[in-house]
Amino acid sequence: MPENSSSGTGRRILTALASLKLTLVILAALGAGIVAAYLSATPTIWALAVPLGAFAGNLIAAVATNPVFRRKTALLIFHLALIALILLIAAGRLTYLKGQLELAEGEVFEGQLTQEESGPWHPRRLHALRFSNEGFTIHYAKGVRRGATRNRVAWMAPDGQLRRAVIGDQNPLVLSGYRFYTSHNKGFAPTFTWHPGSGAAPVTGTVHLPAYPLHEHKQAIEWTPPDSRTPLWVMLQFDEVILDPAQPSEFRLPSAHRIVVRVGEERHELGPGERVRLAEGVLEYNGLRNWMGYTVFYDFTLPWLFAACLLAVISLAWHFWSRFSARPWDKPSTGTS
């Protein structure tokens, strides 16, 4: 009968797909894919995705057809946990977000990232989140070696209460599943008020200079004020040593500094509270703050991955335990294992 023979064919395909020899080929292919991806400069997602897909197919077919899994519950749970892991990793890749942002002290995050990558199905809930950077301390050991970062943050909880916390290093701020981590990127942020010559309302904002101490000798940046066409070049100038290689120190603002502003051939120096008239408006320098760079990571699968991993090790240990305790290693086996 056609019905029977086609289901017979299906069954045969499933059994072939469940082959343990195929598992070996797939494990080897996955290893090779990882090495290829590792050595190649360009992203080689297929070198991993294809063997992982085959891996899942092989596993599912084996779990469905191999009678071993009927007899050994622990082994079955272990392999089910492996299937769950692969599916979770795939789900995570489709929905994750990884990004970067910078906030000057006192500034509020309003959903903007300076850099990001995300899976195609990422649920965009980031723009609704708010938190403010309330300042940070970072201690350095001798030799300018960074110690702990302590960053005070505040945010509005869903119940309308203002919450505060200190984050830094391994302690992220977690808002709606988004994890905000401080990064090693931080620096100085001069604050300016721009009074447009057109008479439009003045605008206040910060300019983030290149990261400090990473770009210690390049504390300058080019930037264009709002509604203006002329780029300005601003540089922070100070003489003192902030992070002394010879002794422990702390990240802080310089106690005395000047801001150099260049527009074409013009050169001006500003201290806090001073202003300069330029062709398209008046630039007022308000003072210096610092900025912190954050990375943000979203992956809803994290707790599930953890659960699947725990299930996998516990069931694997259980499987081996029951196998090994059934028979001492130095007694020959009697029949099947």
Added chain:
Amino acid sequence: MAMDWEPLTLWASLVIYVLAGSLAIFGVVLRKPHEKAVLALLVPGLALNTVSIALRWERLGHGPYITMFEILLSNIWSLLAIYLLAYWRIPAIRPTAAVVMPILFVMMGWLLVTSPHEGHLPATYHTVWLFVHIAFGKLFLGNVLVAVGISGVILLREARQAGSRFARLPDDSRLDELSFRFMAIGMIFETLMLIAGAIWAQDAWGRYWAWDPLETWSFLTWLSLAFALHARVAYKVSPRTGALMVLAVFALAFLTFFGVPFVSTAPHKGAV
């Protein structure tokens, strides 16, 4: 001047290890085993090694897991501790010391040419996951090392000169079974090490996995273990082939533990 106990205890422990190892090797070669004496040497050797590590820990304020010197030092300690446990509990496999001790000799030689300078403890190392991760890693490698000792005996038995010297041990298929039990236990610990490492990486660097050199190589080691365990289920693998697979897994693990930190300056390159 007060005596500097840290190098003194280290040197004493290394000398004792070399004595014990030599005794084990000559015991096999000359067919005059002194297994109890080897045991009696390894125990105080390990004790002195422990004291030396504790003094360094006390002096620097952090454990031995930053510099290459510290990684070698603490692994010599943990590998010996785990092997010693197996040596004590399973007398039938004591001649494997003739295979295992030379591997440790290589690590000791390497330790002696490595600078014992102090490293900087990154901020991301202040977490309990560091200890969990490292402990599981050491348990993994220790179990694989015992399997390597047994596999070495299986392979050496084929050599005409050496074979008869291991005649007292159980037959190859028994050894093969035992060796793969250690590999299975190793698989559990390797899995736990990867999980703890991923949790740490998520906490410390905001991502649980990013294929940095150590992550890549430790995952390859995990795959090779899965491959070896499956090969034994899918085929009737001879003790010889099984032993070769054990050595392959160990080689990968060894490269991961000591090769990758050697070529990159920090254990997790670019991520501290």
